[in-house]
Amino acid sequence: MQPRHTINYCRVCGHAVEHRVPDDGDSRIRAVCPACHSIQYLNPLNVVGTIPVWEGKVLLCKRNIEPRMGKWTLPAGFMELDETTTQGAARETDEEAGVQIDMGALFSIISLPRVGQVHLFYRADMRSPDMHPGPETQEARLFAEADIPWSELAFRTTQITLERFFSDRQHGHYGLHDLSIE
Amino acid sequence: MQPRHTINYCRVCGHAVEHRVPDDGDSRIRAVCPACHSIQYLNPLNVVGTIPVWEGKVLLCKRNIEPRMGKWTLPAGFMELDETTTQGAARETDEEAGVQIDMGALFSIISLPRVGQVHLFYRADMRSPDMHPGPETQEARLFAEADIPWSELAFRTTQITLERFFSDRQHGHYGLHDLSIE
Ligand SMILES: [Zn+2]
Numbered sequence: 010m011q012p013r014h015t016i017n018y019c020r021v022c023g024h025a026v027e028h029r030v031p032d033d034g035d036s037r038i039r040a041v042c043p044a045c046h047s048i049q050y051l052n053p054l055n056v057v058g059t060i061p062v063w064e065g066k067v068l069l070c071k072r073n074i075e076p077r078m079g080k081w082t083l084p085a086g087f088m089e090l091d092e093t094t095t096q097g098a099a100r101e102t103d104e105e106a107g108v109q110i111d112m113g114a115l116f117s118i119i120s121l122p123r124v125g126q127v128h129l130f131y132r133a134d135m136r137s138p139d140m141h142p143g144p145e146t147q148e149a150r151l152f153a154e155a156d157i158p159w160s161e162l163a164f165r166t167t168q169i170t171l172e173r174f175f176s177d178r179q180h181g182h183y184g185l186h187d188l189s190i191e
Numbered sequence: 192m193q194p195r196h197t198i199n200y201c202r203v204c205g206h207a208v209e210h211r212v213p214d215d216g217d218s219r220i221r222a223v224c225p226a227c228h229s230i231q232y233l234n235p236l237n238v239v240g241t242i243p244v245w246e247g248k249v250l251l252c253k254r255n256i257e258p259r260m261g262k263w264t265l266p267a268g269f270m271e272l273d274e275t276t277t278q279g280a281a282r283e284t285d286e287e288a289g290v291q292i293d294m295g296a297l298f299s300i301i302s303l304p305r306v307g308q309v310h311l312f313y314r315a316d317m318r319s320p321d322m323h324p325g326p327e328t329q330e331a332r333l334f335a336e337a338d339i340p341w342s343e344l345a346f347r348t349t350q351i352t353l354e355r356f357f358s359d360r361q362h363g364h365y366g367l368h369d370l371s372i373e
């Protein structure tokens with residue numbers, strides 16, 4: 010989890026910041042430091058993950074952390090510095106499910122402007138059914154489409170991505186799903 | 192521009208932070224506040240933009256700001272909170288070029304792990320050849336493929352996106368280009 014804190018103090022020099030439109034042509038209110046003149050921004054965060062598939066079944070993880078502890082999700086988490094979107098998606102899949110995958114194409118990119126996030130899910134083929142869930146996961150399990158626990162999913166982006174995935178699979182063609190959730 | 196500052200002080204309480212692995216199961220070094228116990232993260236930023244096209248020509252903007260002042264770029268900029276990727280791409284296109292567009296499909300998503308950014312470019316059809324460049328742009332101009340100023344482009348993500356765009360157009364099919372630049 011990466012909660013967003015209001016910016017009260019300058020992270021460079023520790024002085025209390027002002028919240029105002031900077032003098033550099035910007036049009037938005039930012040955290041501006043009157044002491045060292047640095048400007049500190051808040052921007053959307055990327056959440057990167059995969060849709061891991063083994064013999065037609067999709068891997069879901071039962072969350073062992075808040076929020077939504079005990080609910081099911083596709084493996085995903087915040088993209089870190091020093092990695093690409095696919096490297097982040099592979100890392101989260103390894104950390105949360107402990108499965109080895111061959112990374113496929115980007116399948117969904119879902120903007121969540123209310124929470125300041127963009128969720129990106131890649132298709133992925135599991136190399137074996139072996140799973141070694143990490144501490145953030147109570148249980149990892151393969152689900153056939155008919156067995157997906159729709160009412161027990163943790164996040165709407167997981168639900169939408171799975172709905173689109175099964176629909177595309179039925180139609181024999183996987184697209185790119187670029188959506189937003191207000 | 193949104194330079195990344197090292198985190199020296201806690202943005203919540205102003206106390207000097209420690210740089211260490213937090214006690215919450217994380218495995219990376221973060222800025223941890225010993226006073227209020229908040230953890231402050233640095234994550235990749237999204238840059239969103241468009242490939243605006245009018246009668247087969249592509250619109251480029253000559254930058255009026257550093258870095259790369261005087262070089263040509265596709266209209267793009269940092270995604271803001273409270274917007275989707277396409278809303279951000281449309282906003283930047285309006286701010287930098289002052290052109291009205293019909294937004295098309297995501298065309299390129301380019302990770303830049305060394306600078307902590309992801310650049311996303313959407314195809315876009317201009318509704319008219321009218322342009323009203325903003326203060327960040329010296330000049331906006333429509334270029335035929337043969338006239339693209341390849342040696343005067345501001346950013347590698349612009350270059351790669353334009354190369355892929357013209358190649359796809361020649362082949363009669365626009366794909367999604369998911370790349371990284373080390
Ligand atoms: Zn300061």
Ligand SMILES: [Zn+2]
Pocket residue numbers: 201202203204205206224225226227228229
């Ligand atoms: Zn603090």
